[in-house]
Amino acid sequence: MKLIRRVACSLICAASLSALAQPLADGMMNDSKILPGIDSLNERAQALIPSARTATGKAFLAAAEHLPNRLRRYMWVDRDFTVAYTEASYADLDDKQKRPLSFRPVTELSYYIGLSERPFLDVLPLDLITSGTEFAEPDNLAGAKVLLYNPRVITQGWLLASLGAEVTVLHTQIRMRELYSQAKDTGAVEGTNGAPDGSLTLIYADWPNEQAGGLGDDFDLIIVSDWLSRGLSQRAEMPPRWISSGKPMRATESTPDEILAGFTEVLAPDGRLILYAYGPMQPRRAGHLLPYSDVRVPFSEQALAECGLTIIARDMDDSKAMLGASIATGYTEPELNNEGVPTMTTAYTIMVKPQAGAKAD
Known part of the structure; x- marks a missing residue:
């Protein structure tokens, strides 16, 4: 992963040049002999x-x-590519917001x-949410309505749309909004391998x-991958000084319970929701x-009981599958540590919306 991170960083964090010396919107096609592009992505997917x-x-x-x-394309980005702005949006920022940004190329x-990011790993929640349903066969995705909640890139959405699905990506990330703001980034997506066109x-x-x-409702599938979990979306009490707080948690804009109610409202009858989250195993070291x-899952017991969804799997372990997939794509940590414990922990929860008149379990 360190190698992947260094390569990706080199794509964005090229030597900063004056904005006047840069193309204003689109630049050259990526030269795969110098920088990796979609060929390397396909190798990872294969x-x-x-x-x-x-x-x-x-x-x-x-x-x-x-x-x-x-x-x-050239954009105003921060060092870690956590935010990005087009030139038009950059012009509206105040001086404090502009200060950490540089005008740099975003390559293919x-x-x-x-x-x-590792968008192909979302094959894991996709498999789990479709298993045992008609959507386990790709031909049945044609016309299916799929909601992806806060993926960090648009790639997963394009792949599903190319299988004929009508995909909506709902997010709260400025970088996503600005990077994928050109007309060709969204809209109709040509079908692949004989599939009809999607959107x-x-x-x-x-x-x-x-x-x-434009969100709509009647979604057949809602996939939330590594965005909502107790450790990611809930603020814990400040730990004692001798305990490291680790990576900062990301508080959601709404409470998790409110988000769950929202998912329930926009799901179609028999529609499924999956929450899939992963992170490093909790160290067994004091301090x-x-x-x-x-x-x-970050939802309260009351919200789970009142949401109207039937829970068919709750906090189920998928660590072995995640570790295997991660190692296949360059994850350098061992599958097990010296104590025989997996180095990554993964859990998923799947809920389904009952048909009208049916009672949730």
């Missing part, structure tokens, strides 16, 4: 195909071969994986605190704490 557990998962990864080339690889919609909204225009290793 390496994961043996890890796929459904025909849909295999088709999702195989579609990476058809990812469209993207011209290099960075377009699809950000700094070091990809990107919505930036602090939902459900505010209306998400060290990794709050984000708590990958259980």
